[in-house]
Amino acid sequence: MSATPLVSQVELHKPEKLELIPPLLGATVTELTAWVQQQGQPAYRGKQLHEWIYDKGVRSLSDISVFPKQWRKEVAEVPIGRSILHYRSVAPDGTVKYLLRLTDGQIIETVGIPTFGERGEGPKSRLTVCVSTQVGCPMACDFCATGKGGYKRNLARHEIVDQVLTVQEDFQQRVSNVVFMGLGEPLLNTENVLAALKSLNQDVGIGQRSLTVSTVGIRDRIRQFAQNNLQITLAVSLHAPNQALREKLIPSARAYPLEDLLAECREYVEITGRRVTFEYVLLAGVNDLPEHALELAKRLRGFQSHVNLIPYNPIQEVDYKRPNRDRIQAFVNVLKQQNIAVSVRYSRGLEADAACGQLRASKN
Secondary structure, three states, rough: OOOOOOOOOOOOOOOOOOOOOOOOOOOOOHHHHHHHHHOEEEEEEEHHHHHHOOOOOOOOOOHHOOHHHHHHHOOOOOOOOOEEEEEEEEOOOOEEEEEEOOOOOEEEEEEEEEEOOOOOOOOEEEEEEEEOOOOOOOOOOOOOOOOOOEEEEEEEHHHHHHHHHHHHHHOOOOOOOEEOOOOHHHHHHHHHHHHHHHHHHHOOOHHHHEEEEEEOOOOOOOHHHHOOOOOOEEEOOOOOOOOHHHHOOOHHHOOOOHHHHHHHHHHHHHHHHOOOEEEEEEOOOOOHHHHHHHHHHHHHOOOOEEEEEEEEOOOOOOOOOOOOOOOOOHHHHHHHHOOOOEEEEOOOOHOOOOOOOOOOOOOO
């Protein structure tokens, strides 16, 4: 897959000078070239370094055999920025959950999701990585395990890109898609998320349209993304068709009314020409009734969008239930009757606590 160049009108993450401060992972070939030259090495070593970091997955500069031995010794302690595998579990459907230990001892979670042939046979045709953007999450959505552990800090650019390389190396297959749907709220870490998107596109080689950023909605941040002229997929977690119910499920919604959020999403469509995906977790008896579907359809009528319904994945902390298939299909039927594009996503990795809403950076 050829990677579409990532053009940014608002380079929030671009430094004024090409002065690279390690870790090196996430840096462009231009930044790496500037860095090796600062170390007194010829410019062509920047391209070599780029290849060894992104294509060969090197974890220490001392292991780059094309570099002079003396220089390797001098820069041996310069961090590339790779994490340490803390825990790995595999679900029956082939989904793999990874707990990764960062340099400060914090643990984050990422998930590798392989897609096979139509009948589950043959070679893997696609490999999706679900990445985290924060240690924990401050949004505290009532039905989600991630927010139950609280928020620690944002992830740096290299800590996001590292998750993709980790999965790629473990599966021994190139990653085709990346979804920013793991621990954390990506739009509360906008600068590093934009930088990671740029690196995944230009350095790792993943096409922009194969990158998805999911958010519950942070005021003005969707507009900020639109101004960067990205061709990524924006996924907005609604989970309710009205403000009152949304506030019960998503505490942060009190500060950002649904009407304002949808207005910003419409602006995103106008600026980028890209439709918005609206994610909606179906909770039995809470937000899954036909009248909820009809109200949602009225909100989205005339909107260039797609609704992604996600049957609830259980967690230990709350007693929400997943609707049965008849209830789910009834919700789908109402949306289709109202000419709303809709699909149902049954999450992968359920048995390994690696499904949507279950991530908690825990072995359990």
